[in-house]
Structure formats: structure tokens, C-alpha cells
Amino acid sequence: MSDAIANLSRKEQVIRKAAELFKDKGYAAASMRDLAQLLGIEAASLYSHIKSKEEILRSLCFDMAAEFRKSLEEVEKQHVPASEKLRNGIIGHIQVMAKDLTASAVFMNEHRHLSEPYLRDFLLLRINYINRFKTIIEDGVRTGEFKNTIDKKLAVMTLFSSLNWMPMWYDPDSSIDPQALGDQLADMLVNGLKKA
Amino acid sequence: MSDAIANLSRKEQVIRKAAELFKDKGYAAASMRDLAQLLGIEAASLYSHIKSKEEILRSLCFDMAAEFRKSLEEVEKQHVPASEKLRNGIIGHIQVMAKDLTASAVFMNEHRHLSEPYLRDFLLLRINYINRFKTIIEDGVRTGEFKNTIDKKLAVMTLFSSLNWMPMWYDPDSSIDPQALGDQLADMLVNGLKKA
DNA sequence: TTTTTCTACTAACGATTGTTTGTGGATGTA
DNA sequence: TACATCCACAAACAATCGTTAGTAGAAAAA
Known part of the structure; x- marks a missing residue:
């Protein structure tokens, strides 16, 4: 042992x-x-x-993917309005990244160097994750919480763009701690979607 | 000739x-x-x-940088409220990218492979561009157009994250044309900043 | 003690990298 | 005709790539 x-x-x-x-x-x-x-x-x-250079990349990418998945699954269990669910999903995503900013950056930028069939598997996990966020947004549009004037693909891709670049500029020693960062980011993005 | x-x-x-x-x-x-x-x-x-592989990368990166700079300079001349200036800046940025999505993607993802002193020059251009957007946001906070509860660095980095990932997912043959995309993206981001 | 596990080494492999040199045909200009 | 420019080639360069083979000391387990 x-x-x-x-x-x-x-x-x-x-x-x-x-x-x-x-x-x-x-x-x-x-x-x-x-x-x-x-x-x-x-x-x-x-x-x-x-075993190989690529084994390292695989380990980094798929371990992060598992963390993201776990975080989202807990949020999906909650019985709350779509806007709050989205908010919690964002906060969860940020917190997973904040736990390992380095691995997050690799996950985001380097996954394309995976060889087949790993690349295909990875992209499937990713599209699944994105679609589950998209479902939350669609629920919110249906219940009237979110604007129905905005393209849903645009909305979800903008959301992920904002989230996924965070490891590139966020300084963990800065004045904002990960919790506050998640709060503010969620506020900024969700209120941008909410009906006036 | x-x-x-x-x-x-x-x-x-x-x-x-x-x-x-x-x-x-x-x-x-x-x-x-x-x-x-x-x-x-x-x-x-x-x-x-x-002359070399890197000359190609330099040409791609600095040509795009010049386009972005030109677009922002025209917006800065306008005498309009900060929220509209920000909106126009976003639309201009999107339109520059839409004109060459491929070069935009290289500009965004591959610039780090520039060698010195080009890398330093590039990063200086970039921080300058970002700071000019930050100034617009700060103006908007001062005039009361934007919330003063949100961290300005967070706001501007979130803005650029959203913008810069666009070349990765935007399909020019899709239903949204670049003009409408710029409009919707600006709407989504600016209204997320605006006071309720 | 003996055996296994962990961690590192030296030496070398075939493949691939960006690039240089020297050459020459094709095309347009004087 | 003579000259210059553009564009491509084959051959080769030193450097670097990921990786394998075989070895060995040190520490832990039996």
C-alpha cells in the first residue's frame, strides 16, 4: 500500500x-x-x-473532465429555478478550475493534441457537458426567467468562453478569492441573460 | 508592379x-x-x-493586431455614452475577427510561440488594447451607466474571453451573420454590466 | 537474509525538425 | 537576343524529438 x-x-x-x-x-x-x-x-x-508523453496529457485532461462532470451532477440534482441552477453551475465550474488552475489551462488549450480514439472520447464528454448547460438555459427561457431574444448557442458558447479563459488571467494571490470570483462572474453572466 | x-x-x-x-x-x-x-x-x-516559419506567425499576429487597433481608434473618436462606446468597440472587434476567422484563431492561440523581442512587442500591444477597453468601462462606472459593484479587471477579462473564443465555435455559414452576432454579443455583455 | 520495488542512470535508435545550398526551367522585360 | 524575376526542385545539414534497452544502487518487504 x-x-x-x-x-x-x-x-x-x-x-x-x-x-x-x-x-x-x-x-x-x-x-x-x-x-x-x-x-x-x-x-x-x-x-x-x-508510459508516454501523451499518457500525461490524457491523465490531465480526463481527470479534469471527471471533476467538471461531478460538479455539474450535484447542481442538476437541486430543485431550484433555472437562473439559480445556472448560477450554481457557473460557481461550481469556477471552483473546480480554481482547485487546479494549471491543469485547467492544459485541459482547455492542449486537449486537441490527444490522439484518437481519446480525442473523440474527450470531445464527446465536452459536448455533453455543454449541452447540459444549454438545457438549463433553455429551461430558463421556457419559464420566462431568461430573455428569449438571444441565440442559445451564442449564449452558452459565450458563457464557456468566459469561464474557460479564467485560468489564463486569474491570479490566486489577487484580492478576489475563488468564491467571490465565482459569485461575481455568475452575477455578471446571469444578469446579462435575465429579463430586465 | x-x-x-x-x-x-x-x-x-x-x-x-x-x-x-x-x-x-x-x-x-x-x-x-x-x-x-x-x-x-x-x-x-x-x-x-x-524567410522562416516564425516570419509567417509574426505576419499573422501583427497584421491582426493592427486591424484591432484601427477599429478601436475609430470607436474612441466617437462622442457617445460609455455604454454605446463599449458596444461599438465590441461590434468592431467581432467584425475584425469575422473578416478572417482563421488568422484570428492563430492570433489568439499561437502568439505565445513568437520569440523575443517580438513576443514582448505583441504583449505590449495587447495590454494596451485591453487597457483602452478598461478605460471605457471605468468611464461608464464613473458616469453611473455601469454597476460599480463589479471588479473592473474581472469585467474586462470576461469581455475579452467571450470575444476571443468566438473564432473557435462560430460557423460563418450559420444562421447568424457577423453583424447580428456582434449585436447580440454586445447586447448580452453590455446589459450584463448595466444597472438594472 | 533474500527478494521485490522504486528510482535513476548511460547509451543509443530511428524519425522528424527547420533550414541552406545550388540548380534550373518558365515567364516576362530590355 | 539577352537579362532578370519567380518559383520550384533534389540533396543534405545539424539539431532535436519521443522512446527503448539494459543496468544498478537504495530502500522496503518477505
Whole structure:
């Protein structure tokens, strides 16, 4: 058991450093020798811990995807108006990202370098997640909470654009903590959708 | 003269194909042999038209930057309320992107692969552009057009996140034309900022 | 003790990278 | 005709890529 933990621990170190590197230079421009140097070892030594470069990317992307999914599922259980459900979905999404901003940036920007069939799987997860947010918005339009004048695809894509770029500019040491950030972002986006 | 046009024409073909390739695979993962193949020539032949791979990226990034700057300068001349100025700035930004969605995507996602000192120059142009939008928002807060409860950095970054991801999902053959898209996006974002 | 697990090394592989050199046909201009 | 420009080629360059093979010390488990 402790072996497994120690193993995971070192492997985890490799993956986390890789996340930083992938975020900074991009997956394709980041070499295994770069990664090894950051860890103070030789490139070949990395392969004692991971099977391939892409395995690292897969692990980062699909772990984040699972977190997002889990967060949204809890929100969907709630029996609240669509506007509040959307708001809670946004806050949940922000909090998942805030827990690991580095992995979030990789998830968002580097997933396209996954090879098949992983890329297809990833994109299916993603379209499913987006569609579930779209459903919440459509519910809100139906109940009259949201404007019916705005294109729904536009609305949901604008929402995700705002959310997904957050890891690129948010500074966790800044004056806004993740909770307040989620609140303000949700307020800004939801009130932009709400009927006047 | 006609020589110059023919020359520019072929060089332009190379750059535009490169933009498509860079958008699809990312700058680092796109090889000059890939690009040559798309054009039906050998990789070495590319160097009859361009000096280096990065020269293409520079050309794409800085040409777009100039377009954005030009658009914003016209908006800044207008003597209108801040909310309308912001709205027009958004519409202008969208229209510049819509004119070349491929180059816009490269501008947004691949600029980080510029080497120094070009990267520094690019980032300075960009922060300047963002700050000028921030000024418009601050003016609006001062005149009471916009809420003063929202963090201004958050507001402006959310704005740009929404705008900058548009090339990733917008389909020019869709039902929404660029003009209507700009209108709706501006409406959605500005009314989210406006006092109730 | 013996055995296993973890972590790292050196050396090297075949493939691919951006780019340079030198060449030459085709086209238009003087 | 003679010259210049454009555009493409084949061949090759050093550098770097992800990865494998084989080895070994150190620590933990049996």
C-alpha cells in the first residue's frame, strides 16, 4: 500500500510538473527533456514513471473532465429555478478550475493534441457537458426567467468562453478569492441573460 | 508592379494556408513539410517566399493586431455614452475577427510561440488594447451607466474571453451573420454590466 | 537474509525538425 | 537576343524529438 502511495507520489510529481510545462510552452513545444530538467533527472528516467508523453496529457485532461462532470451532477440534482441552477453551475465550474488552475489551462488549450480514439472520447464528454448547460438555459427561457431574444448557442458558447479563459488571467494571490470570483462572474453572466 | 503583385500573391497563398494549418494543429505541431504538402510543393520551396516559419506567425499576429487597433481608434473618436462606446468597440472587434476567422484563431492561440523581442512587442500591444477597453468601462462606472459593484479587471477579462473564443465555435455559414452576432454579443455583455 | 520495488542512470535508435545550398526551367522585360 | 524575376526542385545539414534497452544502487518487504 505505502509502495503504491510512494509510486503515485512520484508519478504525481511528474504529472504536475508536466502540467506547468504544458501550460507554459504548449504540449507540442514542450519536450520530455525539458520536463526531465525541471525535475532534475534525465529524460529516460521519466519512463520509469509514465508510459508516454501523451499518457500525461490524457491523465490531465480526463481527470479534469471527471471533476467538471461531478460538479455539474450535484447542481442538476437541486430543485431550484433555472437562473439559480445556472448560477450554481457557473460557481461550481469556477471552483473546480480554481482547485487546479494549471491543469485547467492544459485541459482547455492542449486537449486537441490527444490522439484518437481519446480525442473523440474527450470531445464527446465536452459536448455533453455543454449541452447540459444549454438545457438549463433553455429551461430558463421556457419559464420566462431568461430573455428569449438571444441565440442559445451564442449564449452558452459565450458563457464557456468566459469561464474557460479564467485560468489564463486569474491570479490566486489577487484580492478576489475563488468564491467571490465565482459569485461575481455568475452575477455578471446571469444578469446579462435575465429579463430586465 | 505586376511582378510585385504576383509575388505577394504567392506569398499570401503560403501565409493563408499556413494560418489554416496553424489553427488546426497548432504552430509547434505544424511542420513546414505539412505546409508544403498542402500547397503541393516541396518544403524547401517555401523558402523562395518566406524567410522562416516564425516570419509567417509574426505576419499573422501583427497584421491582426493592427486591424484591432484601427477599429478601436475609430470607436474612441466617437462622442457617445460609455455604454454605446463599449458596444461599438465590441461590434468592431467581432467584425475584425469575422473578416478572417482563421488568422484570428492563430492570433489568439499561437502568439505565445513568437520569440523575443517580438513576443514582448505583441504583449505590449495587447495590454494596451485591453487597457483602452478598461478605460471605457471605468468611464461608464464613473458616469453611473455601469454597476460599480463589479471588479473592473474581472469585467474586462470576461469581455475579452467571450470575444476571443468566438473564432473557435462560430460557423460563418450559420444562421447568424457577423453583424447580428456582434449585436447580440454586445447586447448580452453590455446589459450584463448595466444597472438594472 | 533474500527478494521485490522504486528510482535513476548511460547509451543509443530511428524519425522528424527547420533550414541552406545550388540548380534550373518558365515567364516576362530590355 | 539577352537579362532578370519567380518559383520550384533534389540533396543534405545539424539539431532535436519521443522512446527503448539494459543496468544498478537504495530502500522496503518477505
